[in-house]
Amino acid sequence: MRGSADLLGAYRPGGSPIHRVPLGVKAATVVVLSLTLLILRSLPLLGTALILILGMYAAARLLQESWRPLKVMWPVLLLLGAFQAWSNGPAAALLVVGNIVACVAAARLLILTTPPQELLDGLVALARPLRFLGADPERFGLTLALMMRSIPFLLDSAQEVRHSAMARGLERNPRALTVPVVIRAVAYAQQTGDALAARGIGEAAGSPGPGPGPGQVNP
Amino acid sequence: MHPWTAGTGLPYSLWNFYEMRPDEHSPRRPRALPRHPRTARGRWTAADLSLIAVFAALVAAYSLLPGIPLGAGVPITLQTLAVMLAGIILGPGRGAAAVGLFLLAGLAGIPVFSGFTGGLGVLAGPSAGYLLAFVPAAFAVGLLSRLVLRRTRRARLPLLFAAAMGASFITVHPLGITGLMINAKLDFPAALAADMAFWPGDVLKNFLAAVVGVSVFTAFPRLAAKGR
Numbered sequence: 001m002r003g004s005a006d007l008l009g010a011y012r013p014g015g016s017p018i019h020r021v022p023l024g025v026k027a028a029t030v031v032v033l034s035l036t037l038l039i040l041r042s043l044p045l046l047g048t049a050l051i052l053i054l055g056m057y058a059a060a061r062l063l064q065e066s067w068r069p070l071k072v073m074w075p076v077l078l079l080l081g082a083f084q085a086w087s088n089g090p091a092a093a094l095l096v097v098g099n100i101v102a103c104v105a106a107a108r109l110l111i112l113t114t115p116p117q118e119l120l121d122g123l124v125a126l127a128r129p130l131r132f133l134g135a136d137p138e139r140f141g142l143t144l145a146l147m148m149r150s151i152p153f154l155l156d157s158a159q160e161v162r163h164s165a166m167a168r169g170l171e172r173n174p175r176a177l178t179v180p181v182v183i184r185a186v187a188y189a190q191q192t193g194d195a196l197a198a199r200g201i202g203e204a205a206g207s208p209g210p211g212p213g214p215g216q217v218n219p
Numbered sequence: 220m221h222p223w224t225a226g227t228g229l230p231y232s233l234w235n236f237y238e239m240r241p242d243e244h245s246p247r248r249p250r251a252l253p254r255h256p257r258t259a260r261g262r263w264t265a266a267d268l269s270l271i272a273v274f275a276a277l278v279a280a281y282s283l284l285p286g287i288p289l290g291a292g293v294p295i296t297l298q299t300l301a302v303m304l305a306g307i308i309l310g311p312g313r314g315a316a317a318v319g320l321f322l323l324a325g326l327a328g329i330p331v332f333s334g335f336t337g338g339l340g341v342l343a344g345p346s347a348g349y350l351l352a353f354v355p356a357a358f359a360v361g362l363l364s365r366l367v368l369r370r371t372r373r374a375r376l377p378l379l380f381a382a383a384m385g386a387s388f389i390t391v392h393p394l395g396i397t398g399l400m401i402n403a404k405l406d407f408p409a410a411l412a413a414d415m416a417f418w419p420g421d422v423l424k425n426f427l428a429a430v431v432g433v434s435v436f437t438a439f440p441r442l443a444a445k446g447r
Binding site for chain 1: 264277283329341345
């Protein structure tokens with residue numbers, strides 16, 4: 001199954017200095033760099049940033065990865081660049097397209113050099129300071145993990161439904177391709193919810209006991 | 220003597236009577252419970268969390284899968300279908316939470332966006348507005364379809380379709396156009412023209428969302444019940 005393998009993400013293991021920088025520092029660098037580029041909008045700055053980003057790819061020994069986003073994005077970028085060159089001149093076109101490429105490349109380097117589990121943990125850590133607003137990092141982390149676990153199941157299920165629709169000659173019927181997938185997804189969610197409730201996992205801290213299962217509508 | 224009744228000859232109690240609210244007369248009823256205890260912040264049960272997680276995964280799965288071929292062979296991705304379904308089936312709170320979870324995971328760098336890309340980089344891309352609009356879109360379609368489900372059992376298909384269309388025209392398209400104007404530096408007419416390319420597919424997907432929604436509510440009537 002393609003999905004489960006690809007979901008491991010773009011991560012390229014390695015021991016370079018870039019790999020060893022803490023996630024918080026990397027994320028802050030990406031945010032600051034992107035905001036600077038997008039707010040100041042200057043060509044010399046863009047050139048400097050692109051050289052800097054290429055340098056970091058080289059330091060991470062991932063130079064051959066640096067052009068990969070372009071492989072997916074080039075039609076949009078070409079269209080956008082052509083339109084900007086026609087309406088606002090070549091400098092504007094270079095700036096708009098270059099800024100997008102620089103931001104995407106910087107964000108991608110973070111993903112290439114950080115294991116996905118660390119990314120998920122980092123996301124949960126972001127919820128921690130929001131505790132006073134009623135955020136619940138534990139339950140947030142649980143839901144995130146459940147989501148990650150459900151993606152391969154749903155990709156498989158969609159594939160299966162597509163095959164059975166094909167067998168019935170319905171591969172062009174959107175209804176036959178989607179309804180079974182969503183119904184299975186709801187059933188899967190209810191089973192998982194029951195299993196969690198039976199083990200007392202994921203209930204709100206202040207709730208009086210095991211919550212209502214899907215069998216009850218309202219407490 | 221109440222100042223207002225001074226000189227009118229009416230007893231104070233009578234004035235007081237007129238000022239009373241009707242329910243102050245009736246014997247006190249116990250305070251009504253909040254109407255949506257399960258959608259209040261932090262009160263989601265494990266069953267709710269599980270639905271949120273699975274619908275976030277559904278949006279991710281439909282972003283990753285190749286589109287389904289329609290009519291003239293133009294493939295159509297089902298990402299926005301899943302966004303609308305989250306709102307229709309789970310309601311505004313849980314629907315928006317599911318889509319928000321998908322978005323957060325993608326922005327954090329989990330490869331769940333189309334084409335197996337992810338990370339903060341998409342926020343600089345031309346389609347950032349559409350992506351960010353998913354959360355208010357799920358919320359809006361959830362609110363509108365909650366209205367539909369409460370009011371009527373008949374004609375759910377056209378009404379849910381109308382709810383999805385309404386939600387996409389008050390959220391997805393305005394925010395998408397704004398994103399094009401900010402990130403791609405297009406002026407309004409150009410951004411609107413680019414946006415209009417999505418309209419036919421949008422109509423089809425919203426209709427499909429209503430069809431799937433009705434089927435799911437037939438299979439799981441409790442999801443359409445009032446407590447959602």
